[in-house]
Amino acid sequence: MNEILNHLYQQHRDAERMLAELAEAVRLLRATGSNGSEALSALSGCRAAIQGEVDAHFRQEEQSLFPVLGRQVGTDEGPIAVLMEEHCAFRHLQLEYEAALAALEVGAKGDWAERLERAAAGIVSLLPGHIQKEDEVLFPMAEDLLDAAAWEEVSSLWRQASTHPSP
Secondary structure: OOOOHHHHHHHHHHHHHHHHHHHHHHHHHHHHHHHHHHHHHHHHHHHHHHHHHHHHHHHHHHHHHHHHHHHHOOOOOOHHHHHHHHHHHHHHHHHHHHHHHHHHHHOOOOOHHHHHHHHHHHHHHHHHHHHHHHHHHHHHHHHOOOOOOEEEEHHHHHHHHHOOOOO
């Protein structure tokens, strides 16, 4: 299997662990309320994983694998289009999550705990299916369709996306 695909698969396993931690952090939030420092600490750790690992994973896919594979299978419809829509939906949930968590961290009044729970539930609901689509459809498709020259291009674009993220 290609080195980049191996890396993407490993990132998925890491994301699955983060999802379990996120579900547990939300359970803690429900049990202790928004004043519980343990819950907020756990939710903050999940935020760091989302901002770092998941964002990097999406960026690397979008700037390397998707454009190269997209020349073979298209990007206006089909798996790449669906996955890009899910990346967009995830980013929306991420912004909601970050705003609600920031509000809770500064002790803001209102429905921030409920908003955080909804955003976290959306993330926990969205990512497993997304991961499955990539693992079972996109990555095998890439492995079947891309030749050595295409993988070299993916690798070059991957390095650029990893060292020079776009704004």
